[in-house]
Amino acid sequence: MEEKKFDFNTIIGFGLIFVIIVWMMYNGQKTTKNEQLEKARATKDSIQNAKVSPPKEAAATIALDSTVTDSVKIQKLQGALGSFAYSATLPSATVNFTTLENDFVSLKIANKGGYVVEAILKKYEKFRKNSGQLVELIKDNNASFNLQLQTKDNRVLNTKDLYFEPTLTKVGDNQVLSMKLKSGANEYLEYKYVLAPNKYLVDFDVHSQGLSTVLNTSKPIDLEWDLKSYRNERSVTYENRYAEIYFEHDGGKIDYVGQGNGKEENPEKATFIAYKQHFFSSILLTKTPFEKAKLHSDNLVKDDKKDTIFTKQYKATIPLAFNNGELDYKMNWYYGPTDYKTLKNYDRNLEKIVPLGWGIFGWINKFIFIPLFGFLSSFMGLGIAIIVFTILIKIAMSPITFKSFLSQAKMKVLRPEIMEIGEKFKKDPMKKQQETMKLYNKAGVNPMAGCIPALIQIPFMYASFQFFPSAFELRQKGFLWADDLSSFDQIVKLPFNIPLYGDHISLFPILAAIAIFFYMKMTSGDQAMAQPQQDGMPDMAKIMKIMIYVSPVMMLIFFNTYGSGLSLYNFISNLITIGIMLVIKKYFISSDKIHAQIQENKAKPKTEGKFQKKMREMMEQAEEQKKIQGKKK
Secondary structure, eight states, rough: OOOOOOOOHHHHHHHHHHHHHHHEEEEHHHHHHHHHHHHHHHHHHHHHHHHHHHHHHHHHHGGGGGSSHHHHHHHHHHHHGGHHHHTTTTTSSSSSSEEEESSSSEEEEHHHHSSSEEEEEEEEEEESTTTOOOEEEEOOOOOEEEEEEBTSSSSSGEEEEEEEEEEEEEETTTEEEEEEEESSSSOEEEEEEEETTSSEEEEEEEEEESTTTTTTTTTTTEEEEEEEEEEEESSHHHHHHEEEEEEETTEEEEEEEOOOSSSSEOOEEEEEEEESSSSEEEEEEEEEEEEEEEEEEEOOOSSSTOOEEEEEEEEEEEEEBBTTTTTTTEEEEEEEEEEEHHHHHHTSSGGSSSSOOOOHHHIIIIIIIIHHHHHHHTSHHHHHHHHHHHHHHHHEEEEEEEHHHHHHHHHHHHHHHHHHHHHHTTTTTHHHHHHHHHHHHTTTTTTTHHHHHHHHHHHHHHHHHEEEEEGGGGGOOOOOSSOOOSSSEEEEEEEEEEEETEEEEEEEHHHHHHHHHHOOOOOOHHHHHOOOOOOTTTOHHHHHHHHHHHHHHHHHHHHHOOOOOHHHHHHHHHHHHHHHHHHHHHHHOOHHHHHHHHHHHSSSSSOOOOOHHHHHHHHHHHHHHHHHHHHHH
């Protein structure tokens, strides 16, 4: 057998392997020691941070860890959030969003806070037609919704800083989003959103489960809803004029907070709170009335040249009471147009936030203007609809106009006799008044007959001043040179600003001013002739001469920045009134016929009416009293 020889190569190979193994073991121990040291430092820092960081800040920052497994970090979360640290350990504790949308609205709800952080109206553009910018009621942190939770271990937590777990499902055609702020697997605060197709109204339930052992339920928690309203229209000044908080309270009463800075109201039993802009609104409704609420509004437009982004700052603080240790509120959100018909369809009294005027003015708008204009605009352009609408209103009012002109004509015929009585009894005003009343009675003329028709027309005029600025259907609808009947019809942009007038020239107010000038020019002479000056009373003839020029100037100044739809209505209205007046004067009223009728009335025996008898007796008593006082002197 051959003897085995010693191999040096094998010895060298084994030596190298041994050296490599020793080197790896040495470095492995070093790395392990370093990792342990680093981990120890991190643990120490975490404990220190947990001690110094206030719970509010921790709630916003610690929850960024989406998967927390380290016991020290869990301890840190519990130190800041208490039982709600559980929510920060879930995968949903991230900056993420869930979107609900239909053909009308798109809502983005954030995991952090669980509230709507973006609300876009998909059918409307801001500023002007074809601007390419959709109306955004909520974006870029201009709104917040928060419940201030008070725990039994004396913590104060804000839901806007905590992370909710979203679950999106579909029930039929409805999208259902459940946002849960959890303190355990089966203990949570839930915001539930339900969006149906083709609706602006969103169901919104606030419900808690198993939190009676976590929260201090002995007193209500505060719901805080803030909104900084964006400008959406062409004129920030005009839009801001109609932006304010409306609310329903005490079983159906509608009220508002008011314009200006620092305006506040404290309604009780509120069933909805509306943050109204000119043509769009954000509304919170509740089926269980809020026992109390504190509403606050600030004006953000100090200078309409600089403050062009926001209009108002709205704030609401509403205590929510617990029921058997839990929260349970059935509410709704509305993000949509402030359109009378759209709001009325929801049958929640929301249409009452549209300012149509109080009393008789509101009735005229609700039962005459809105139905009639709605019918006309359903089959014709908005500009033509305004013209036809105005013609129909003036035709309906023409009998009243006729009576007013007829009364003026009768008074004009009687003027010479009235002047004669005035001259005859100029030293005895009481006797003068008695004889004048006798003349009116014999002639069959009622001096108040001309005033009553004019008074009847005033509510219709005022109602139009409320109706047209609130008519949502006029928004971004053009006519002739006006590209938006809900805004001013600028034809010239001025390089400077005129106080009270603006930095532009609108044409429809100019046309309306010209029409009212000619109307007053034609009627002022008849009115002055019909109403002779009374002793101790101002000279109406001089006043009317001044008003001929003052009224058109006021029309120019105040209507230059108003919606062109209202100016168009006033222009057509005065134009038609002039036409009706010319027709009545030419074909229906003859001074000779009126004079003959008055003379015929004088010849007829007259029965003294109760009112005339009472007036005569009062005058006789006053005259007798005057004689008695004269004798005493």
